[in-house]
Amino acid sequence: GQNIDQPTEMTATEGAIVQINCTYQTSGFNGLFWYQQHAGEAPTFLSYNVLDGLEEKGRFSSFLSRSKGYSYLLLKELQMKDSASYLCAVSDSNYQLIWGAGTKLIIKP
Amino acid sequence: GAVVSQHPSRVICKSGTSVKIECRSLDFQATTMFWYRQFPKQSLMLMATSNEGSKATYEQGVEKDKFLINHASLTLSTLTVTSAHPEDSSFYICSARDFARDGNTIYFGEGSWLTVV
Numbered sequence: 001g002q003n004i005d006q007p008t009e010m011t012a013t014e015g016a017i018v019q020i021n022c023t024y025q026t027s028g029f030n031g032l033f034w035y036q037q038h039a040g041e042a043p044t045f046l047s048y049n050v051l052d053g054l055e056e057k058g059r060f061s062s063f064l065s066r067s068k069g070y071s072y073l074l075l076k077e078l079q080m081k082d083s084a085s086y087l088c089a090v091s092d093s094n095y096q097l098i099w100g101a102g103t104k105l106i107i108k109p
Numbered sequence: 110g111a112v113v114s115q116h117p118s119r120v121i122c123k124s125g126t127s128v129k130i131e132c133r134s135l136d137f138q139a140t141t142m143f144w145y146r147q148f149p150k151q152s153l154m155l156m157a158t159s160n161e162g163s164k165a166t167y168e169q170g171v172e173k174d175k176f177l178i179n180h181a182s183l184t185l186s187t188l189t190v191t192s193a194h195p196e197d198s199s200f201y202i203c204s205a206r207d208f209a210r211d212g213n214t215i216y217f218g219e220g221s222w223l224t225v226v
Contacts (some may be wrong), residue, residue: 040222042115042202042217042218042219043202044217045215045216078116081189097143099152099154101151
């Protein structure tokens, strides 16, 4: 079956760095997405990786290793507003999105 | 600004009635839109894939007669929850991909909170 695994919850301190991991097993691969979702709101796009390596975009970076079925989202200089759920999703061979359950990130002052 | 718009953002309806949620792509043509449901503290669940001019493809376990999807134009898809019951109360979100501009980005609507009383 198809499966996306990410931690349920993480806690970090304001100003620090946090890495949210995502491992996947899917039938085919056409890219991996990271989304941020604040409570009660729709997800917003953060990043897309289809080739191995690190993609940097401001305070957020996303890494992909296709051979390991692994990705991480790295958040630097954490701010209180970064408290949210972070969703990992993989586009499979049919371009269907397979969603992880999301990681709730709690930022403490 | 938003490229996919959803309406209404919140709706309360009585049990047994029907409610329609609209999803519009604002500045691109979306041949395919996706409808998701999300219960509190749970992940997004794909309900169906809406294809312009043809029948929607429903995920296993989703009742097509209860959740009617119409994708009559390249910019509008609608989800109608028929004979709604309290267990249908949820957050419904649509999304679309603009393959002409950037097929790698999936745009989400703002979401619609449905409460059935």
